[in-house]
Amino acid sequence: xxxxxxxxxxxxxxxxxxxxxxxxxxxxxxxxGATDFAINAKKHEIMDYTAIDLTHMDELKRIEKVGDCIxxxxxxxxxRLEESNILKDHGNALAEAAGRVGxxxxxxxxxxxxxxxNASQCADTVPASCALGATVILLxxxxxxxxLPLEEFILGIGHTxxxxxxxxxxxxxxxxxxxxxxxxxxxxxxxxxxISKINCAVRIVFEDxxxxxxxxxxxxxxxxxxxxxxxxKHCIGRAWDEKxxxxxxxxxxxxxxxxxxxxxxRHYKRIAVKGVISDVFNDIVSQRGVI
Amino acid sequence: MIINAVINGEAVExxxxxxxxxxEFLRDDMGLVSxxxxxxxxxxxxxxxxxxxxxxxxxxxxxxxINGREVTxxxxxxxxxxxxxxxxxxxxxxxxxxxxxxxxxxxxxIALRYKNPNPTEDExxxxxxxxxxxxxxxxxxxxAVKKIER
Numbered sequence: 001x002x003x004x005x006x007x008x009x010x011x012x013x014x015x016x017x018x019x020x021x022x023x024x025x026x027x028x029x030x031x032x033g034a035t036d037f038a039i040n041a042k043k044h045e046i047m048d049y050t051a052i053d054l055t056h057m058d059e060l061k062r063i064e065k066v067g068d069c070i071x072x073x074x075x076x077x078x079x080r081l082e083e084s085n086i087l088k089d090h091g092n093a094l095a096e097a098a099g100r101v102g103x104x105x106x107x108x109x110x111x112x113x114x115x116x117x118n119a120s121q122c123a124d125t126v127p128a129s130c131a132l133g134a135t136v137i138l139l140x141x142x143x144x145x146x147x148l149p150l151e152e153f154i155l156g157i158g159h160t161x162x163x164x165x166x167x168x169x170x171x172x173x174x175x176x177x178x179x180x181x182x183x184x185x186x187x188x189x190x191x192x193x194x195i196s197k198i199n200c201a202v203r204i205v206f207e208d209x210x211x212x213x214x215x216x217x218x219x220x221x222x223x224x225x226x227x228x229x230x231x232x233k234h235c236i237g238r239a240w241d242e243k244x245x246x247x248x249x250x251x252x253x254x255x256x257x258x259x260x261x262x263x264x265x266r267h268y269k270r271i272a273v274k275g276v277i278s279d280v281f282n283d284i285v286s287q288r289g290v291i
Numbered sequence: 292m293i294i295n296a297v298i299n300g301e302a303v304e305x306x307x308x309x310x311x312x313x314x315e316f317l318r319d320d321m322g323l324v325s326x327x328x329x330x331x332x333x334x335x336x337x338x339x340x341x342x343x344x345x346x347x348x349x350x351x352x353x354x355x356x357i358n359g360r361e362v363t364x365x366x367x368x369x370x371x372x373x374x375x376x377x378x379x380x381x382x383x384x385x386x387x388x389x390x391x392x393x394x395x396x397x398x399x400x401i402a403l404r405y406k407n408p409n410p411t412e413d414e415x416x417x418x419x420x421x422x423x424x425x426x427x428x429x430x431x432x433x434x435a436v437k438k439i440e441r
Contacts, residue, residue, distance in 0.1 A: 004308060004309075004310050006292055006309035006310060006353070006355040008355065008356075008358060031353060031356070033351065034351045034352060034353055034356070035333050035348075035351045037351075038312065038331075038332070038333065038350060038351040038352075039332045039333070039351075042331055042332070048310075049310065051309065051310050051353055051355065053353065053355060053356050055356050056356075056358075056359070079345070102333070102421070103333075103334075103336065103420050103421025103422075104346055104399065104402075104417065104418055104419075104420060104421050105333065105336060105339055105346050105347050105348045105399070105421040106333055106348070106351075106421060108342075108345040108346060108347050109333075109347050109348075109351060109352065192417070192420045193334070193420050193421060
């Protein structure tokens with residue numbers, strides 16, 4: 001079916017009604033910031049399609065504390081993520097990641113929901129959200145919601161578990177604990193307005209000056225984010241000092257060797273990884289110093 | 292679809308294909324040719340406009356998405372009297388050569404000043420990072436933004 005329709009639901013009920021129409025049609029596209037869509041439409045010559053605009057859904061533009069969690073609407077822009085005080089306090093890695101996406105114009109439009117659902121291997125908010133233990137909440141055409149871990153939701157480049165009658169409505173992250181710190185860093189081919197060649201997000205919980213919990217993710221290496229399990233384990237019970245950093249740098253290179261043993265980019269990335277690990281390590285040092 | 296939006300300060304009601312890009316709507320349907328298309332991928336910033344007072348690349352917005360919103364281009368800034376001090380500063384600093392990027396640069400500058408009337412050099416650079424200029428080498432543009440008279 002070729003069409004050129006445009007739906008702009010404003011409430012969850014209206015969104016559910018559009019999902020009912022969408023489920024049997026392949027030419028329906030969710031559009032939020034359209035920063036990825038516009039490029040794809042041009043590249044693949046998508047001329048006639050039905051757009052479901054999510055930018056008029058005020059309900060999906062909020063960042064709020066709900067119980068023990070922080071809920072982020074899928075249509076929250078990178079600019080709002082970066083400026084959010086709630087995130088600065090409880091999900092700093094995500095605020096930092098959002099601030100490093102694209103340019104000012106892109107950050108004013110691009111949304112976290114789009115960044116996640118588009119499932120690019122280079123997405124910056126994905127490793128940051130994973131490090132914060134994020135889950136995604138999907139809404140279907142019957143009005144039912146399901147929640148699953150973000151890491152499981154993304155299957156590979158451009159592929160997610162979303163069904164044709166579902167839409168990503170929220171990202172949920174556990175509320176940060178008192179001694180929890182998180183950070184994000186990336187390397188691209190230039191300083192700003194750059195797509196990650198490698199990025200890294202960590203969340204560290206301290207107890208009496210020693211690491212009690214560590215979560216570390218790398219993005220832009222393979223088709224999915226990589227959980228750096230060996231590095232995480234290595235941190236437990238340790239003081240956050242230069243000795244630990246030196247060991248983490250070596251483990252980081254090892255992680256790259258294991259993840260992409262045959263790729264030519266391995267030689268660059270096994271060195272570049274040390275840069276992003278140093279960045280997040282030092283950022284956590286300075287965050288602890290301030291508080 | 293009939294689009295209802297405030298464009299350059301005036302309420303506009305216009306029939307158009309909602310799935311065409313905002314840059315095409317502004318240029319072809321509204322005759323606002325200060326909006327230039329460059330890369331068409333949100334990278335170069337020459338099509339930058341204000342959408343609800345924030346800078347966005349109009350090649351990555353669908354026309355239907357501006358329904359109920361406010362869009363401002365350089366033409367509108369002129370009518371509202373906001374263009375003159377910025378334009379004069381650009382001219383004085385020699386920040387305009389071929390001029391293709393200039394409308395986008397001006398819009399990004401105005402958006403920055405809405406949020407931050409006294410930006411530092413780093414803040415100026417960040418606000419303009421999404422606007423490419425292949426002539427000036429940027430120094431004169433940054434100078435121009437610094438020296439805008441109030």
